[in-house]
Structure formats: structure tokens, C-alpha cells
Amino acid sequence: MLVQIHPYPDELVISMVARYHMYSGRAGVKESLRDVYGLDSVRPSLHLPSHLQRLSESGCFGVSARTLVYEHTLFPYYAPFLKPEMAAHVMNDMLSDNSLGVHLESGLVPSRVSMPTRLVTCPACIHDDIHTHGEPYWHRAHHLPGVISCPKHKVKLYDRCPTCGIPFTGLFIQELPFPVVACPNGHSLLNTEGETRPATNRIAMDSEFILNNTPTWKSLEELRDRYVNVLYAMGMATPSGSIRQRDLFERFITYFPAELWGVIGVAQPVRDQECDWLRELVRKPRKALHPLFHILLMEFLSGDVPRFFEQNRFEPFGHGPWPCLNKAATHYMQDIVRDLTVTRCTDTGRPVGTFRCECGFVYSRRGPDRTEKDRFRYGRIKEFGPVWEEKLHTLASDGRWSLRGLARELGVDPKVITARLEKQNLSNVAPNTGEQEERERRRRRFMETLRTNPRCSRSRLKQLNYRDYQWLYRHDRDWLDCILPRPIVSGVRSERRVDWAQRDREMSVFVEQIAQCILNQPGKPVRVTVGRIGRICGKKALLEKCLDKLPLTEHVLNKYVESRSEFCKRRVDWAMAELLCERTDAAPWQIIRKAGLRTPVSQELNDYIEQRLIEAVEQRDDSRGVDDASRRIS
Incomplete structure (x- = not known):
């Protein structure tokens, strides 16, 4: 008959299984594992255990699989920092039987953070658990990476007896241990005198906060x-x-x-x-x-x-309300807009805010806002609204406004005015009599300048009558281009400004030196790219935009710049060299982890790793054979 175990708050899955094993009276661990998982080959993981759907369906704990994931594993600690699709994959692997996929997809395998390999406990929590629940258990918050003190009691966590040093569990948790109040030698484990630091206490409390909050x-x-x-x-x-x-x-x-x-x-x-x-x-x-x-x-x-x-809640456009930028409205520049929709630009990933005013005016801009002036700009107008359209109709029908005058008054481009007038069936704006007279006056004055200086160039005419030239250039450019003399085309320069052949020779030598420095630098390999070489030598733009004029440099770059596959292979070579300095052999997964490669790796890279391992074994065997022969001769 199966025993019913009720999970405690913040209890790890391995603790629940350990309590079941203790109360079930089973002779061996495998029998208890067969009860709760339906398999005897499963070992509960400390951080992100798998087979949780089986665990829930066994009926031994009376909770759903989702409750197990969110309240009895460290998944809520990792999930906020994973992409949504990756977090969903990790959760599916935890529910299923894919124990290896859980750690690969969560990013734990190539992580640069030391992971706890032993169960730890807080003496004060043991005392509280016995008082509240009648027995102690293993807590999630004590087993978060980087946590060495209890976030509740600010007490040092122990993985062994502080008196005699006997560990609570075997390395990598190969059993189902249960927390106790005394070690096998009879020493009490309720001593709370361990020294802690404010920095480690803060990390413990913040880690627990991430674990328990959305x-x-x-x-x-x-x-x-x-x-x-x-x-x-x-x-x-x-x-x-x-x-x-x-x-x-x-x-x-x-x-x-x-x-x-x-x-x-x-x-x-x-x-x-x-x-x-x-x-x-x-x-x-x-x-x-x-x-x-x-x-x-x-x-x-x-x-x-x-x-x-x-x-620090991220508000890319600050706090509302926001200003209405409709120049046709009486509330222009006043903070009355309360309807804001924030989306994300598909090209740049930056937030895009769409602001809707009650007057019908809708505008948008990319964020985030960096200064106060950013509140009063827009990227585009999505809807003009009835207030703006009515103001345009009134002004256009008045007959006293030019096209540019309407554009300035309504805060848009003249092309927008033309398009909106066509939509309103107002084919053109009534001519402005004052502007026509101004145009005729300036034309006459500039024609007089041209008549008195018939042989001057365009630049000279502009200097002689700068004000009329500028006005006509802006408001009557077609007429101005017709009456001006032909532009003088300067001859082709005989001497070249840049000696590209000399520059190419110098750059090719410089680039090769930099590439060799990158390849030979100690530590973890860094990929040789055109951008990295350009940043180091300060000539990134030259290498990216003028490479067609630098054939020698291009040849050197083609020789040294690495593809993604080549760089991965070089990382594998480095990882193997590092591992074989520390031990006599290395497994493929250890090489992948040391090299920091994303998983799953390509078949080509898998084959390369296997080939390199075979070569390393053959080299080691050859070396041993030479040593044996030398000893026999001596």
C-alpha cells in the first residue's frame, strides 16, 4: 500500500521522495523509487528534476505536476532569465523523462557558476521545522547557487557536521538522505554560531526573492x-x-x-x-x-x-499623461493623453509607443525616452482625427494661406497637406496674393543682377544677390534653374589623393600581426573577425567599406578570418589541451562544456571531437610505447 506524503512549504522534490522512503518502510531505495516514479532507475535531481509527471500521477504526494515544478523545484529561479520558448522547453523536459535536456536547455551545463553538489541545512530552520511540522526537511532556498547562508535566519548553511566534519550526503547526492538533528557521532547539528557576511546574506535574500516572486x-x-x-x-x-x-x-x-x-x-x-x-x-x-x-x-x-x-519598473516613455501634439487643437502640448500602447519594433527591438488623444490625433515614436524633450516628438502620425481635418478644411477654404503656410500652421510636411486636401476633394489651395507679389519683386531684382553681370558664374551671382537667390531657391526653384547660367564642371584631378597601393602594403602587414596576436593570446580563444581586427587597429570602417581597393589586405583577411565552424574547432582544440593537462582522458561532453559551445552541436563538430579524441589516444599510446622501449633498452 502506498504512503501519502504531504509536501511542506519550500520543500525540494528530493526531500519529499526521501520522506516517502523513510515512512514507506521499503527495504531498498529502488523499491521506493518504483513506487513514486514507476521506474527504479530515476535519481531525483537537486535543481531541476525530471519525471515530474510520473511523480504526480503516482498519487504519493497529492499535488499536480505544475505545482511540483513551481513550488518544489528551482525552476522559478531560472525561468525569468530564459527566453519564453526556452523556459517552456525546460518545463516540458522536467515533466517528461528527458533529464539531460533539462540541464542543456537551461544553460546550466556551460555556466560559469559553481553548482551545489551536496545537500545543506540551516540549524535554525531544523529547529523551526520540528516545532511547526514535527520533522525537518530540505529547503529550496538553501540550495540556490551562490547561497551560503540562510535567507531567513542569516545563519551559515552546513553540508557536514561542524564538529567532526562527517558529510550529510555522498557527493552528487547518490542516495535519499533525510535531515537529522545529530551526526552519527552524536554531535548536535543545531549550532547557529557560524559566521556570515552582509554581502552573502543579501545574495541569499535576493535569490529567495527571485525564487518566490513573479x-x-x-x-x-x-x-x-x-x-x-x-x-x-x-x-x-x-x-x-x-x-x-x-x-x-x-x-x-x-x-x-x-x-x-x-x-x-x-x-x-x-x-x-x-x-x-x-x-x-x-x-x-x-x-x-x-x-x-x-x-x-x-x-x-x-x-x-x-x-x-x-x-525601476521599465517605462520607456515615462509616466503619463503625455502631451497631445496636434497643432490644430486648443490643448496642443498639454499633458492630456492617457491611452498608450507599447509594442516592440521588429527591426531594432526597441519599444514603440502609440499615443491616442481624445481629439482623434494618434502618433507614435520609438523609445525609450532619454530626455524631457523626447516627450514632445513623434516618429509618425497614424491618424489626424476630426479636429485636425476640420482645421485644415477651414484654413484651405480661407484663401489666404499658401501650401507651406498651411504645413507650418498644422505641423506637417507640405506633401501631407496636398494628400489630405485631395482626400477632402479640395484640389488646390487658393493662391496667396501677397506671396505672388513677393515672387515677382524678387524675380525682377535678380534679373537685374543677372543683366548687369552677364558673365558671372552661379556662385558669383549668389554672392552678389544672396537674399533674393536664397528666397527663389526655396520658393521658385524651377524658374531660378531656367535663368541661371550652366554650372561649370571642374576638370578631373590629375593626382590621386590617396596612394592605395602603399596603404594596402602597410595595412596587410599590420592586419597579419594583429591576427597572429589574437590567435596566440593566452586563455580562452577569441574569434578572428574583420570587425575585431578593425577595432584593434582603429581602421574598422576602412576594412569594411574599402576592401576592394586593398587586395593584399583582403588576401590576409581571407587567410586568418575564421568561420563559425573553424572557430568552434579551435575552441575544441583549446578545451582538449586544457583538460588533458589536468587528467589522462576527457569525455565529449566535458570538452563541449569546457569550450563553452552551444548544444546540441552540429554533426560535423561531433565528428571532429571524436577524431581529435582518437588522435589523442593514439598519441598517448605511442608515447607509452616509446617510454617502455626506452626502459627495456636501459
């Missing part, structure tokens, strides 16, 4: 916009949204204690490194980054995560 952003693009908004207010971003990376790095590094990085298992950001996680956080989101990185950035920007949630 994010206030709808997409990673919106989250990145919020980062940029706050950085702009702090003077570390330009109005166009470009990040001052060096300023950000300097202030970010000084904000956190130097010893924090090793304690929480995060690599410290590196100055001027393109693939550094701090740079990637504030760039357009192209891949999943670990939640702990986001938490650290939120703390830097706002002090803590709850304040970032509440005080």
Missing part, C-alpha cells in the same frame, strides 16, 4: 532596457543606449568585496574581455545567463532585488 519584466529585451535605463541615470550609458563598459566595470568591481567571488563560486569580471559575463548582461540578450549574474547586477544598480523590482 518577475515584473515580460521579456529579456525589456529587462535589458531596464538595466540601460538605470545605467543612464547613473551616468554609465549614453542617450542612445550604448554602455560605458569601462566605467561600469570599475564601479561594479569596487561595489562588492574582493573576497566575495570565491565564496559564492562566481568568476570575477575581467576588464576589456569581450565574452565577460558583465558585458553580456547589458548587451542584447542572445543566450541564457545564470540568474546569479543578474542578481549581482540588480544589487549594484538598486541595492537589492526587491528595490529593483519596485522602483
Whole structure:
């Protein structure tokens, strides 16, 4: 008969299965696993367990599979920082039997954050759990990456007896342990005297906040916009949204204690490194980054995560109401617009606001707004509305307005006026008598200038009668072009301004030196691209736009610039060299993880990894054979 176990608040799935095993009285772990999963080969994962649909349908815990995902796993901690489609894939893998896909798609495999491999507990929580529920259990909030203290009690978390050092569980949790109040040697585990730091306590509380609260952003693009908004207010971003990376790095590094990085298992950001996680956080989101990185950035920007949630809600167009930009309305430039719809530009990814006024005037613009002046501009007018149309009809019927005068009065281009008049069946605007007289006066004066200076060029005539020339150029250009003399075409220059052959020779040598430096630099490989070479040598525009005049340089670039496939292979070579320095062999998944490759990798790259592993084994065997032969000879 199956035992009914009721999950406790914030209890891990592995803790629920462990309690079932204890109360079921089964002789072996496999029997209990067969009860709850229908399989005896499943091992509950600490972070993102799979087979949850089976676990729910077993009837041992009385909760739905969705409740298990959101209330008893770390999925709510990772999901806000994944793209929606990726989060959906991860959740489906957790419900199904695909345990490997969960970790690959969530970004945990190539992550640069140390993941907990042992179960930990808080002595104060053990005491509270016994008082409230009659027994202790494993908490989700204690097993978040980077968390080394209890977010509730500010007490150090333990994975072993603080007195004798006996671990609570085996490495990688190969069993179903249950939290106890004393170790096998009889030492109490209720000691709460462990030392904690304010920085680690804050990370613990902020991580728990992410775990238990719904994010206030709808997409990673919106989250990145919020980062940029706050950085702009702090003077570390330009109005166009470009990040001052060096300023950000300097202030970010000084904000956190130097010893924090090793304690929480995060690599410290590196100055001027393109693939550094701090740079990637504030760039357009192209891949999943670990939640702990986001938490650290939120703390830097706002002090803590709850304040970032509440005080920095991303409003790309500020607070309403907004001004009506209808020049035909009596409320022009007044803040009366309350209807705003925000969408996202499909080309640039930037927010687009559509503002609708009660007068019928609808305009839109791209955001986010960077200055107060941005509130009073628009990108396009979507609807003019009855107030604007009526004002146009009244002015056009008056007969005293020119086309340009109407355009200035209504705040649009003259072509718009013409199109709207045709729509209103007003074929043209009544001529302005005053403007006709002005045109005739200026024509006569300019003709007199032309008559008295018959051999002058256009430029000279403009100098002699600048005011009339400019007015006619703007208002009567066709007539002016007819009466002006033919423009003088200058001869072709005999000498070239740039010696492209010399420049090509110099650039080809310079580019080759830079490419070799990139290939030979120590540490993780960096891809050789035209853009990276151009940025280093300060000639990016020249390499991108004038390469047809630099054949030698183009040849060098074709020789060194790497395709995506070539770069991936070079990363594989580097990863293998690093791993084989530490151990005698390496598995393909270890190479992929070390190289930081996206999964799943292509078949071509899989074949390359297999070939390189075969070559490494053959080389090792040959080396051993030479050593054995040398020993026999000696």
C-alpha cells in the first residue's frame, strides 16, 4: 500500500521522495523509487528534476505536476532569465523523462557558476521545522547557487557536521538522505554560531526573492532596457543606449568585496574581455545567463532585488499623461493623453509607443525616452482625427494661406497637406496674393543682377544677390534653374589623393600581426573577425567599406578570418589541451562544456571531437610505447 506524503512549504522534490522512503518502510531505495516514479532507475535531481509527471500521477504526494515544478523545484529561479520558448522547453523536459535536456536547455551545463553538489541545512530552520511540522526537511532556498547562508535566519548553511566534519550526503547526492538533528557521532547539528557576511546574506535574500516572486519584466529585451535605463541615470550609458563598459566595470568591481567571488563560486569580471559575463548582461540578450549574474547586477544598480523590482519598473516613455501634439487643437502640448500602447519594433527591438488623444490625433515614436524633450516628438502620425481635418478644411477654404503656410500652421510636411486636401476633394489651395507679389519683386531684382553681370558664374551671382537667390531657391526653384547660367564642371584631378597601393602594403602587414596576436593570446580563444581586427587597429570602417581597393589586405583577411565552424574547432582544440593537462582522458561532453559551445552541436563538430579524441589516444599510446622501449633498452 502506498504512503501519502504531504509536501511542506519550500520543500525540494528530493526531500519529499526521501520522506516517502523513510515512512514507506521499503527495504531498498529502488523499491521506493518504483513506487513514486514507476521506474527504479530515476535519481531525483537537486535543481531541476525530471519525471515530474510520473511523480504526480503516482498519487504519493497529492499535488499536480505544475505545482511540483513551481513550488518544489528551482525552476522559478531560472525561468525569468530564459527566453519564453526556452523556459517552456525546460518545463516540458522536467515533466517528461528527458533529464539531460533539462540541464542543456537551461544553460546550466556551460555556466560559469559553481553548482551545489551536496545537500545543506540551516540549524535554525531544523529547529523551526520540528516545532511547526514535527520533522525537518530540505529547503529550496538553501540550495540556490551562490547561497551560503540562510535567507531567513542569516545563519551559515552546513553540508557536514561542524564538529567532526562527517558529510550529510555522498557527493552528487547518490542516495535519499533525510535531515537529522545529530551526526552519527552524536554531535548536535543545531549550532547557529557560524559566521556570515552582509554581502552573502543579501545574495541569499535576493535569490529567495527571485525564487518566490513573479518577475515584473515580460521579456529579456525589456529587462535589458531596464538595466540601460538605470545605467543612464547613473551616468554609465549614453542617450542612445550604448554602455560605458569601462566605467561600469570599475564601479561594479569596487561595489562588492574582493573576497566575495570565491565564496559564492562566481568568476570575477575581467576588464576589456569581450565574452565577460558583465558585458553580456547589458548587451542584447542572445543566450541564457545564470540568474546569479543578474542578481549581482540588480544589487549594484538598486541595492537589492526587491528595490529593483519596485522602483525601476521599465517605462520607456515615462509616466503619463503625455502631451497631445496636434497643432490644430486648443490643448496642443498639454499633458492630456492617457491611452498608450507599447509594442516592440521588429527591426531594432526597441519599444514603440502609440499615443491616442481624445481629439482623434494618434502618433507614435520609438523609445525609450532619454530626455524631457523626447516627450514632445513623434516618429509618425497614424491618424489626424476630426479636429485636425476640420482645421485644415477651414484654413484651405480661407484663401489666404499658401501650401507651406498651411504645413507650418498644422505641423506637417507640405506633401501631407496636398494628400489630405485631395482626400477632402479640395484640389488646390487658393493662391496667396501677397506671396505672388513677393515672387515677382524678387524675380525682377535678380534679373537685374543677372543683366548687369552677364558673365558671372552661379556662385558669383549668389554672392552678389544672396537674399533674393536664397528666397527663389526655396520658393521658385524651377524658374531660378531656367535663368541661371550652366554650372561649370571642374576638370578631373590629375593626382590621386590617396596612394592605395602603399596603404594596402602597410595595412596587410599590420592586419597579419594583429591576427597572429589574437590567435596566440593566452586563455580562452577569441574569434578572428574583420570587425575585431578593425577595432584593434582603429581602421574598422576602412576594412569594411574599402576592401576592394586593398587586395593584399583582403588576401590576409581571407587567410586568418575564421568561420563559425573553424572557430568552434579551435575552441575544441583549446578545451582538449586544457583538460588533458589536468587528467589522462576527457569525455565529449566535458570538452563541449569546457569550450563553452552551444548544444546540441552540429554533426560535423561531433565528428571532429571524436577524431581529435582518437588522435589523442593514439598519441598517448605511442608515447607509452616509446617510454617502455626506452626502459627495456636501459
